[in-house]
Amino acid sequence: MGAAQNVLNLKMSTIVIVAQIIVALSIIVVWVFRFDNIVKEFKQYGLPDLVRTIVGATKIALATLLIAGIWCPSLVVIPALLMAFLMLCAQVAHIKVRNPWHKYLPSLFLLFLSLFIAAAYTGVITV
Template structure:
C-alpha cells in the first residue's frame, strides 16, 4: 500500500507542477470558459492576477512538499490537505461559471487523490 501512496504523491505533485510551471501559458481543453492561459482562466473565474500568483505559489509549494513527503512523511498529510483545499476551490470555480463537468475533471480527480493520500 505504501508504494501506491508514493505513486499517488508523485502523480499529484508532478501534475500540479506541470500545470503551473510548464503548461501555464498553453491552451488546454480543461481551461475554464474560453481561457487560453492560466492567467486568463483566473480572469474568467473573476479572480485577479495577484490571486493567480498567490494560488500558484501555494500549489507549487504544496506539490513540492508532497513529493518531499516521500522522504519526510510528516509533510504528507498537511501537503495533501492543503492541495485538497485549493483543488476544491478549482472545482467550485468551474461550477461558478457553468463550465461543462468535463472541464472540472482534472481538479476533481487530483482532489480525490489528495484525499486518499491524506487519509491513508
Template sequence: MEYVIIALKIIVAVSLLNVWLVQRNKKTKWRGGDADTLVEEFKVYGLPVQVCYIVGILKVSLSLLLIASIWVSGIESYAALGLAALLTGSVVMHLKIGDPLYKSFPAALFLTLCLFIYLY
C-alpha cells in the same frame, strides 16, 4: 499500500507542477471558460491576477512538499490537505462559471487522490 501512496504523490505533484510551470501559458481543453492561459482563466473566474500568483505559489510549494513527504515524515498531511483545499476551489470555480463538467475533471480527480493520500 505504501508504494501506491508514493505513486499517487508523484502523479499528483508532477501533474500540478506541469500545469503551473510548463503549461501555464498554453491553451488546453481543461481551462475555464475560453481562457488560453492560467492568468486569463483566473480573470474568467472574476478573480484578480494576484490571486492567480498566490494560488500558483501555493500549489507549486505544496506539490514540492508532497514529493518531499516521500522521504520526510510529518508533512504529508499538510501537503495533501492544502492541495485538497485549493483543488476544491478549482472545482467550485469551474462550476461557478458554468463550465461543462469535463473541465473540472482533473481538479476533481486530483482532489480525490489528495484525500486518499491523506486518509491512508
C-alpha cells in the same frame, strides 16, 4: 500470513507514493508548462492576478512538500489536505462559471488523490 501482509503493505505504500508523485507532477506541469492556460482560466473566473500568483505559489510549494514527504512522511498530511482544499476551490470556480463537465475532471481527480494521500498518512485508511 506475515509475509503476505508485508507484500500488501509494500504495494499499498507504493500506491500512495505514486499518488503523491501524480499530484505533484500534475501541479508542476499545469502551473509551469501550461501557465498560459492558467492565466486564461483565472481571467474567466474573474480573479485578480495576485490571487493567481498566490494560488500558484502555494500549489507549487505544496507539490514540493508532497515529494519531500516520500522521504520525510511527517510533511505530507497538511500539504495533502491543503491541496485538497485548493482543488475543492477549483471545483467551485468551475461551477461558478458553468464550465463543461470535462473541465472539472482534472481538479476533481487531484482532489480525490489528495484526500487519499491524507487518509493514508493519518491512518484513516490502512495502506
